[in-house]
């Protein structure tokens with residue numbers, strides 16, 4: 032065998048090995064499923080879009096104009112996954128329907144809706160809370176979840192699919208200066224639990240993931256709505272004494288969206304480092320082991336690029 036042919040063989044084997052590796056990478060828990068992730072290009076949404084794609088799902092990544100949606104789609108494709116963009120406002124009928132038609136036109140079906148898009152525009156006592164911010168909250172956190180669910184349900188009936196919606200720890204407990212945000216998350220929780228009861232007969236499951244403080248734009252004093260003291264207190268309110276990572280939330284979303292959770296519906300999964308289970312500020316007691324942040328498996332590039340508001 033000549034050196035040239037040997038080299039060519041080695042090259043072909045190398046490519047085949049790479050292809051095998053790529054196949055293994057995407058042959059996961061969501062193999063063959065089609066998912067929409069609203070607000071899917073930053074923070075928890077970016078982690079969910081990428082984790083879903085890594086686990087074999089075909090993903091519709093939604094976001095508003097100006098969000099890094101195309102970048103996330105490109106990063107998923109580069110990693111060997113499958114994704115398309117749906118750049119639209121889910122708080123409108125047209126935008127919500129566009130997410131579903133994108134899934135159908137690109138992949139022919141819809142199995143999973145992750146209703147993740149949300150805003151957290153301001154902290155203020157109710158007498159000072161601007162009506163404009165209240166309307167923004169209702170637009171995305173309530174209408175966005177309602178309209179995408181309404182658009183997705185007929186397709187989820189066909190696939191016995193599921194919905195995972197993002198509530199919040201503050202949808203379960205009081206949140207001074209955040210009453211309006213907290214109320215939208217309480218609405219999500221009640222809505223999804225009722226859907227679980229109503230839609231089970233069609234084989235559709237619906238669950239809530241309720242995060243505590245997560246390391247995204249929303250809890251960054253430098254950029255987001257929270258000030259330094261608010262963020263510090265939120266972290267000390269967790270028993271683990273730290274913020275969660277977007278991927279730690281995405282892991283739970285993925286479990287609920289997968290067939291492993293086939294008997295789970297109407298559940299509220301807190302991913303809050305123990306904050307709703309605790310009183311006071313247990314984070315002051317948390318040691319180094321509790322505070323250790325796991326490394327994660329997906330490459331997040333837009334973790335802190337969320338916007339907090341519609342503007």
Ligand SMILES: NC(=O)c1ccc[n+]([C@@H]2O[C@H](COP(=O)([O-])OP(=O)(O)OC[C@H]3O[C@@H](n4cnc5c(N)ncnc54)[C@H](O)[C@@H]3O)[C@@H](O)[C@H]2O)c1
Pocket residue numbers: 069070071072073074075076093094095098119120121122147148149150151170171175197198199200241242243244245246247248249250334336337338339340341
């Ligand atoms: N970060 C936290 O600590 C935390 C805690 C509890 C709950 N949550 C919830 O988790 C979800 C994700 O939050 P995050 O922390 O990743 O924030 P984020 O700001 O990074 O992500 C939200 C995304 O939704 C997009 N979006 C907003 N309105 C939209 C609309 N009308 N149509 C389409 N896209 C829209 C935003 O542009 C952004 O990309 C939200 O529902 C949030 O309320 C977050």
